[in-house]
Amino acid sequence: MRSEMVTTLKRQATRILADLNTSHEPVLITEQGKPAAYLINVQDYEAIQSRMNILEAVAKGEQDLTNERLSTHQQVKEKMSKWLK
DSSP: OEEEEHHHHHHHHHHHHHHHHHHOOOEEEEETTEEEEEEOOHHHHHHHHHHHHHHHHHHHHHHHHHTTOOOOHHHHHHHHHHHTO
């Protein structure tokens, strides 16, 4: 992973963004020698968000299983038919 100082980002933002869009490699932005932020490509960010949504749904499903909040296939079909009307 590449690392850039925030001052370099200020001075060379166009070049850094062009490199980012070409390489898709995240850039760690540092401020006073400490990590401050990650700069990532828009498509990569959106893909990460999509994966997070899926993982959150899986975690919710696992929690429902643990808490025995279950529905039969027929119950789900009935709920879905109401939503689709």
